[in-house]
Amino acid sequence: MQHTPRRTIASIGSVVVVALSLFLAACGGGGSGSSSGGVVNLTFWSFNQQITEQADKFNATHPNIHVTAIKQPSGFGQYYPKVLAAIKAGDAPDVALIEYQYVPTFVSKGALVDLTPYGANDVKSQFDPGAWALESINGAFYGYPQDTGPEGLFYNAAIFKKAGITSPPKTWDEYAADAKKIHALGKNVYISAFSATNTGWYQALNWQAGANWFSTNGNSWVIDVNSAKSQQVAAFWDNLISQGLVDTNSADGDFQPGWNNALDHGTIASWISAVWGQGVIKGNAADTKGQWAVAPLPQWTAGNKDTGAWGGSGISVITGTKHPKEAAEFAQWYLTNPDSLKIGVNEIGWYPSNLQARQTALTTPDPFFAGSQSGGQIVDQVFANENLLSGWAFPPDLDAVTNFQGNDFNTAITNHLSLASQLPAIQNQIINDLTSQGISATAGS
């Protein structure tokens, strides 16, 4: 065996040579945002799978512009650090998908182009006003709304029936009463999981209650996490948590394996989620096909149809593009052209913010959701009948807010403290964080 090391050197050496020659051959090319032969080249980043099909359609009808669409990883801590690093390096795409919740963060870094000078207002009437408002900050407009995530209630009607509940809760009071009935079915049967770190979900419930955590007053941010309305929402969940009527085990939180399993085995009976949640339930709880149904979000005032949104995104033009006019043209085309919208709705699965496209999406009943009517519900229709409140805005430091809220709520649940008692601390941490970045911020209440 004395010779083996030498042989290993030789084989490593040869592998290196082969590999080097392989990738030298493969290298070269690249570069974006350039124009050659009168054609403007644009790069477009999104985390949807089918964007290349849409770009092909655009390129076929726009001989002077060529868009290269690149699908990026979507995970938290992945897509946005990448986009922000690319902006810093000057390598950013010309056009990119940015979720509504991140728009103010990007604007505070000067990363997005105001689209008002490029004819944005000409198409304003085509879009959901609630979504349009999320892209409008201080009179400027930063991206065309792509999809929206109004919240509703997905529930397993078979379990509700077993608990003696014949119709879904219309108010939060009814929801609390149903929570009790469902927990009576068994020690580990719950109406819902309550995941402390699920910040977007929880913010949308505050949005529905009419709270507005983040707003602007001139050049200053007003942080109002501790308002009476936020206290009302926190007190509601504190009540359910202290009675043990919702599952606060973090292993059963949304998207966790325990949660997937509980949905499929009927030990978690409902999920307050956005319209895109239908795909999650269908994928994860396939054994309960036909038992599910969807209802509007329970209300604080009976008879209302208010909701907030969890998720949703728009198409923005990134500062530093050499061709803002063409980039803005593509962004507008992407969300107003019927062919592009059709791919978005049918293949990607958007609940579109473009109102005309939304109408076409509201036609097919889904047999998976046949729990309340045979043949299934037209799921998107339930969400379309809700009223997405205007007035909510997202903060200019979303990642920090997510950390503060997630950590403080987690601590509260672990130590049996109330969520309500954490709100002042969360508010102060946000104000301090903004102030330390040189952004003016004051307390709302």
Added chain:
Amino acid sequence: MATMPLDIEEAVPEQPEQSNGERRQVLIGYKAWAAKNIIGLVFLVTTTVYLLTPLYWLFIASTKDNTDLFASNGLWFAHFNLFQNLSELFTHQDGIYGRWLLNTILYAVVGGAIGTLISVLGGYALAKYRFPGKGLIVGLVLGGALVPPTTLAIPIYLLESKYGFANTYWAVLLPAFLSPFGVFLSRIYATASVPDDLIAAARVDGASEFRIFWSVAMPILMPGMITIFLFQFVAIWNNFFLPLIVLSDPTLYPVNLGLATWNFDPASHELLYNLIVTGSFLAVLPVVLLFLFLQRYWRAGLTFGSVTG
């Protein structure tokens, strides 16, 4: 290891004619021995199970479709769907998975090999030559080994972008060539295993300094080099954040980054969990195989320099 009988029955001494006292003494000795070894055995078995369970889970999971992934017992088979998963895996998006796997192999093999060579050159020089500023360099290398690589990803990207090779194979390879930890380990190996007298003898024979390194020192350092290569290989194989930041062309992605692009996309109804899990299982196999093949050297390398000379 060789003196530890695994079968406890065999170890019971059969001496029926002993007096009671003797017998008790033997038994007490045996009991102490057995207790110590059973604890050791239990510890080893527990650790092995603990370490292998995720791999086992991954294998089981790769044989399931999307529904069974969540609905069935995670530690046992449901409908056997492995071959369908594999064929979907290699055809989804025109079979880009195969390309990702080759990319990862390229990054890890080339990056690991050149990185090891550079580390050993550096470590040998720091161990065997005296030159001004050596202490400072050793300190800097040690400092470099303590910086978490993730924190360097964005500065590296900004540099690469400035010099125009972001979003190329070089963007991942060049940073992989330099491993402060590898240099640090090489220095220890070289200090401990290459005798100064041997180098002096080679000089007397008229060998050039590079010849001494290549023909005299490097064969002695080979087990250490393989250790460093494995370290580097695994580090590159698992590196996620650097490729995420520096690459934006999916055809250049390593396999872990590529699979991440298939991960759950809230707006999309397409669930690819079965492909992600099967793809992960496949991506783990080369690392496991490499360790099995090279473990002799790996063991030798780890104990290098642990005895006094």
